[in-house]
Amino acid sequence: MDDARGSHLSVLIDLSPTQWHNSAQGPPRNTYPLPLNSFLSQLLAFLNSHIASKHENTLAVFGAFPGKSVMLYSTIDPTNHDQAIDANSYPPFRLVDSTIVTRITEELEALGEPEEEAPSSLVSALIKALCYVNRVTLPSVSTTNNPADGHDPAILPDPRILVLSVSPDLSTSYIPIMNAIFSAQKLKVTIDVCQIYGPDTIFLQQAAHLTGGSYIFLERRDALLQYLIMSFLSPPSIRKILSVPTQDKVDFRAACFCHKNIVDIGFVCSVCLSIFCQPVPVCSTCRTKFPMKTLQRLNASRPLLSSSTSNASRTSPSTPQARTPTALGADTGASTTNGARSSTAPLGGLPHSGSIGNGTPRAANINGSRPGPEAR
Incomplete structure (x- = not known):
């Protein structure tokens, strides 16, 4: 029987200005440069694909900026602002695109030009995503008392978190990220990781391995959208019958x-x-x-x-x-x-x-x- 509850996806975007500046550099530094604007256009196409896959699918997007993390978009708590009518665009897609781009632009402009850039708050964004998943996946009191849809309230849909990272490991974040991994295991949350730029991240490799997710190091950054759709679009329940890339090497330091x-x-x-x-x-x-x-x-x-x-x-x-x-x-x-x-x-x-x-x-x-x- 088809589950009408859909699938929840939380996306964590690493928005370190320094790392994205380095990622946009051309040869010989980068064989396949990827600027932030090109990354966002491909990411928004992936997010729209998740929304279009099923009407009941939910989405939350978190941004990890230097020194802070914020929620950029949520389908459960959408931002209410006037949208210009465009006959050539689907309103839900336009709402996602405009809200995320506007919030990212506002936050980056608010950072200014500090003398020394703070580390990206990727762990803080991960903890916020886990708290959000805990809130949206727990059954409400009315659903528990009156399960009219015929589903067992104790069985929750498969929530997942996708981390898009461009920053290297921060050794001081080992204890917080391990605590987040234990919380994700208890909530049965799958953590997927896509390392877009920089070296392999040891802690995120462990997070994906311990929660049953996929870790992918992006070798061809110009094919980001293909990586996202082929590897991270399907929910965990469907990945059992699909050939999804998995980790063959994990660094457990x-x-x-x-x-x-x-x-x-x-x-x-x-x-x-x-x-x-x-x-x-x-x-x-x-x-x-x-x-x-x-x-x-x-x-x-x-x-x-x-x-x-x-x-x-x-x-x-x-x-x-x-x-x-x-x-x-x-x-x-x-x-x-x-x-x-x-x-x-x-x-x-x-x-x-x-x-x-x-x-x-x-x-x-x-x-x-x-x-x-x-x-x-």
Whole structure:
């Protein structure tokens, strides 16, 4: 039976002026330059295609600007302003196009020309999109009490979020984006990512992988509309019978909680699973104190761990390595120090409850290689 509730799509647009200026540069810097105006024209065609696919489909568009994020458009709460009558355009399409372009222009003009551009608030826009999805997908009281359409109110339509990114990873956003991923998993929200410009983003790769979405690195930016329609137009329920591109390589590296640096090998607190780039006597998150013998043993193993990391980096290709959550915390053996058992825990993925110990830091290799004997 056809579900008449439609599909909800939230689109997050990374609108960093610096990154879009770099994206518009021609050869030799960019083989396929993509200015912002050309990007918007192709994006609006994709958004109109989503609206035209089904009358019940809903749409929300969020803009991630430097230092702030705003909602640009919503079909549930449309902006009320007079539209000029045009016999050659479909009114819903014209409303989407004019509202989004007008809001983006107003926000970019309000930024001015600051001396130093703030980072793009992509995580803030992602959290707002999750809050919006939570509001529009939860059944209302009237629907719960009187399900006249014959659908089970507990079964919600498949909401999804599409992230269009042009900015590199920001190490300080690791904890917020992981919290957003856990929230998306609880809400059963699929996160799709299209990296339009710049290097691969580690955190967005993990977001797409952990929520069952697709991550695509745009190699031909002049074919953006084709990528969007072929990969992201179909809802998750239909993708099971379609050949949608999936990730063959996922980078599961994490950012340390002390310096916010992306690390290959980290030391994990066995109580709260906080990640540190070096052994610490007291966990800064849960204030757990660790035995001195354990710290001495881990410090003695650090040079060998560093050398194995450098060897792995020389032999690995430039593209991110394919990893699975089970390979994130390689088995480093088990040792007993003052009655505390040392073990490893996965990094960059979902914490495993069975890995919680009683206050002993652990060396975990995020790349999946085994540390040396000193780490055991």
